[in-house]
Amino acid sequence: MKVPLLDLLAQYQPIMPQLRQAIDEVLLNHQYIMGPQVKALETKMADYLGIRHAIGCASGTDALVLAIKALGIGMGDEVITTPFTFFATASSIWRNNAKPVFVDIDAATFNLDPALIEKAITPRTKAIMPVHLFGQPCDMDAIMALAKKYDLVVIEDNAQGIGSTWNGRMTCSFGEIGTLSFFPSKNLGAMGDAGMCLTNDDDLADKLRQLRVHGENPKYYHKWVGLNSRLDTMQAAILSVKLDHLKAWSEGRRRNAEHYYKNLSNVAQIKLPYIHPQALTIYNQFTIIAEDRDNLMKHLQEHEIGCAIYYPLPLHLQECFAELGYKKGDFPVAEELAGKVLSIPIYAELSTEQLDFVIETIKSFYK
Numbered sequence: 001m002k003v004p005l006l007d008l009l010a011q012y013q014p015i016m017p018q019l020r021q022a023i024d025e026v027l028l029n030h031q032y033i034m035g036p037q038v039k040a041l042e043t044k045m046a047d048y049l050g051i052r053h054a055i056g057c058a059s060g061t062d063a064l065v066l067a068i069k070a071l072g073i074g075m076g077d078e079v080i081t082t083p084f085t086f087f088a089t090a091s092s093i094w095r096n097n098a099k100p101v102f103v104d105i106d107a108a109t110f111n112l113d114p115a116l117i118e119k120a121i122t123p124r125t126k127a128i129m130p131v132h133l134f135g136q137p138c139d140m141d142a143i144m145a146l147a148k149k150y151d152l153v154v155i156e157d158n159a160q161g162i163g164s165t166w167n168g169r170m171t172c173s174f175g176e177i178g179t180l181s182f183f184p185s186k187n188l189g190a191m192g193d194a195g196m197c198l199t200n201d202d203d204l205a206d207k208l209r210q211l212r213v214h215g216e217n218p219k220y221y222h223k224w225v226g227l228n229s230r231l232d233t234m235q236a237a238i239l240s241v242k243l244d245h246l247k248a249w250s251e252g253r254r255r256n257a258e259h260y261y262k263n264l265s266n267v268a269q270i271k272l273p274y275i276h277p278q279a280l281t282i283y284n285q286f287t288i289i290a291e292d293r294d295n296l297m298k299h300l301q302e303h304e305i306g307c308a309i310y311y312p313l314p315l316h317l318q319e320c321f322a323e324l325g326y327k328k329g330d331f332p333v334a335e336e337l338a339g340k341v342l343s344i345p346i347y348a349e350l351s352t353e354q355l356d357f358v359i360e361t362i363k364s365f366y367k
Contacts (some may be wrong), residue, residue: 003345003354005306006185010349011249015241022237035233041240045196048243049162049170051178053205055197056231057212060159060181063195064092064129066229067155067177070197070207073098073126079155080120081129082112083314083326084334089131089157090315100324101125102316104331108274110134110287110341113333114142121146127153132161132171134310134343135187135284136275140166140174147175155179160284162188163250167278172198177208182239187253187282188246190235252348253283256355260286260344263359269366285310286346291366293340299365300344305358308343 012019022037029035042054057063073079075097081089083102090100103120106113110133117128128147130138140156147154154175158164161171162180172178182194197208207224210217215226261272271289275281287310290296300307314334316326328335344358 001354001357002304003306003350003358005308005343005345006347007349008184008189011347015245018241019238022241023234026234026237032233034230035236037233037237037240038231041231041236041243042196044240044243046198048246049172049198051170051173051198052200053198053202053208055199055205055208055212056236057195057197057227058229058231059193060179060183060195061088061092062212062227062229063179063181063197064088064155064157065095066208066211066227067179067197068092068096068098068127069211069224069226070204071127071153071155071176073153076124077126078122078124079127079129080117080125081157082131082133082334083316083331084110084311084337085131085133085157085315086159086311087315087318088159089129090321093129094321098126099124100315100321102314102326102331104333105337107333107337109136109138109276110337111136111138112143114139114146117143117146121150121152125150125152127155129155129157130175131157131159132164134273134287135161135164135282136273137161137164137166137171137279137281139276139278140169140171141278144174153177159183160186161282162186163246164282165280168280173200176201177204182235187249187284188239188242191238192232192235194231194235194239195229196231249348250282253286253346254281256346256348256350257283257286259352259355260346260359263356264288264362267363267366270362283346285343287341287343289337289340290342291340293342296362296365297342300358300361303357303361305361306345309338309341310343311341312338314338
């Protein structure tokens with residue numbers, strides 16, 4: 001039996017007629033750049049998340065870059081974030097000539113540890129950028145309280161968390177700006193790159209819309225140097241169809257997670273994901289902490305079970321950030337988990353037989 005880490009064919013097959021119709025409509029209009037489907041998706045997404053403005057862009061990375069630009073963060077400014085995340089979180093700060101300031105993570109949730117943030121705040125700190133990693137929300141009550149205390153803005157990197165909630169409130173709705181990625185492997189994925197910024201601030205929304213089109217308004221007149229980062233019309237059409245299925249897909253992932261919890265909780269050599277009682281996760285990844293992780297991964301791969309390490313090297317130890325002056329041992333929790341985490345299949349279309357095969361293969365390794 002083969003169990004891929006993600007099976008997009010299984011996801012797309014049931015909705016292919018709707019997708020073809022949506023794509024055909026784009027082909028018939030010929031409005032490939034900022035066509036009506038972009039605005040339609042933005043409206044639909046804003047309604048779904050309960051946020052006033054949704055601004056589509058070319059990728060999740062660009063969404064972060066645009067958010068930082070729109071908030072006026074730049075040279076000499078510091079942004080506090082996590083070292084245990086995808087590269088774009090920190091690179092977006094760097095690309096705006098600001099400085100990423102890392103804080104260690106909570107060992108249970110993999111997310112930024114709020115108890116450590118205050119010590120990292122300096123007079124140069126302008127923002128906190130929490131990441132809702134693997135689809136589990138950060139402790140946004142604690143983070144927003146710190147932001148208010150020190151007059152900081154909050155940018156939520158929600159690339160992996162669309163539809164997740166903290167205390168019943170959607171992620172992306174707490175900070176000044178939230179960002180989404182629609183990379184194909186995400187819970188809501190496009191057929192290519194796509195991203196989005198979310199905000200309840202009218203002025204920030206106007207600025208984001210201008211920045212994504214080279215900073216021009218009106219045409220050929222530029223107040224700022226922006227990006228060429230428009231959401232592709234075809235991708236917007238595809239995402240609009242898929243958004244209708246997102247809730248069901250997330251519920252399917254949670255059901256599959258429960259099957260893992262029920263059948264793997266007695267395996268002493270692994271630790272299953274901890275979900276905070278105030279959080280509703282969407283399980284963008286189901287990430288376990290495993291003893292002898294590398295050999296377990298090899299064992300799963302030999303049995304044709306997809307698995308992956310997110311992330312093998314924390315950002316503070318990446319070569320490109322060497323001039324920040326961090327060293328091994330600075331963030332021990334992130335460093336330890338980087339050597340132990342392993343993500344296993346969790347997508348909604350998994351059959352019970354596939355789930356049981358993953359479970360038995362993990363158990364057989366430790367026996």
